Amino acid sequence: MIVYLLLILVLLFFLGMAIGSFLNVIIYRMVNGDSALRGRSYCDNCKQKIAWYDNIPVLSFILLHRKCRYCGMPIPWEYPAVEFLTGSLFVWWYLMGFTFFHLTSRPFLIVQPVFWLCIGIILLVIFFADFSYAIIPDSAVFIMGLLSLTYHFFLTSHHVMMQSDFALTLITAGGAGLFFFLLHVLTKGKGMGLGDVKYSIAMGLLLGWPDTLVGLFVAFILGSIVGIIAILLSKKKLGSRIPFGPFLVLGTIIALLWGSQLVTMYLRLL
Numbered sequence: 001m002i003v004y005l006l007l008i009l010v011l012l013f014f015l016g017m018a019i020g021s022f023l024n025v026i027i028y029r030m031v032n033g034d035s036a037l038r039g040r041s042y043c044d045n046c047k048q049k050i051a052w053y054d055n056i057p058v059l060s061f062i063l064l065h066r067k068c069r070y071c072g073m074p075i076p077w078e079y080p081a082v083e084f085l086t087g088s089l090f091v092w093w094y095l096m097g098f099t100f101f102h103l104t105s106r107p108f109l110i111v112q113p114v115f116w117l118c119i120g121i122i123l124l125v126i127f128f129a130d131f132s133y134a135i136i137p138d139s140a141v142f143i144m145g146l147l148s149l150t151y152h153f154f155l156t157s158h159h160v161m162m163q164s165d166f167a168l169t170l171i172t173a174g175g176a177g178l179f180f181f182l183l184h185v186l187t188k189g190k191g192m193g194l195g196d197v198k199y200s201i202a203m204g205l206l207l208g209w210p211d212t213l214v215g216l217f218v219a220f221i222l223g224s225i226v227g228i229i230a231i232l233l234s235k236k237k238l239g240s241r242i243p244f245g246p247f248l249v250l251g252t253i254i255a256l257l258w259g260s261q262l263v264t265m266y267l268r269l270l
């Protein structure tokens, strides 16, 4: 039994890494608006076609000593990071599935795990798109918002989620969007980009109340800490922009995993 489980986990890890390799292409194309089949099949620098043996997730990065075989241009570390994290996401998702995804009736057995895997992948894409290119892709945010809305609508229509909670989720999404839009206007677009505004709406649809508040709170704390460290190390001048998307994604993940615990902890402090 344990051998069987290990085999599944190893296979899922490699499947996840292969999908991660594909995600790198998708991220590249989302932010560059490139419709041709480019991205990781060609070197970003010398445009030399990358052979399959130089395009194996994570392994090629190590074997090539982080450099393009032809022009020696360093390969961004984000590429193997996305591959490794996607592989890990698949393994973690499967392990979690054993404990968390035993829901009531049949359709949920498929819908719920598939939904959360998709959300995991989308969060990874948004994190690295904003981290590497300072762009939160509209399409990724749109899919995240639409999936969350449909999922919660599905739960409500099957009486798993209460109608009042569904309404509260919609209000939370609208409120989060309005709050970020005001930040965007007040900072004249320097503090928050429109990408952050759109993301906050999708985040509200995914997390609902009060987890959205937890996620935003965590995002602002993490963003401030990293911002202060960056200024102290004088890597960034005061007022220069650090993409906020990665912090929003981290806040979302922390709220998803420990939202209710954090709310209870906070209420106890009061």
Ligand SMILES: [Zn+2]
Pocket (backbone or CB within 6 Å): 043, 044, 045, 046, 047, 048, 068, 069, 070, 071, 072, 073
């Ligand atoms: Zn090259």
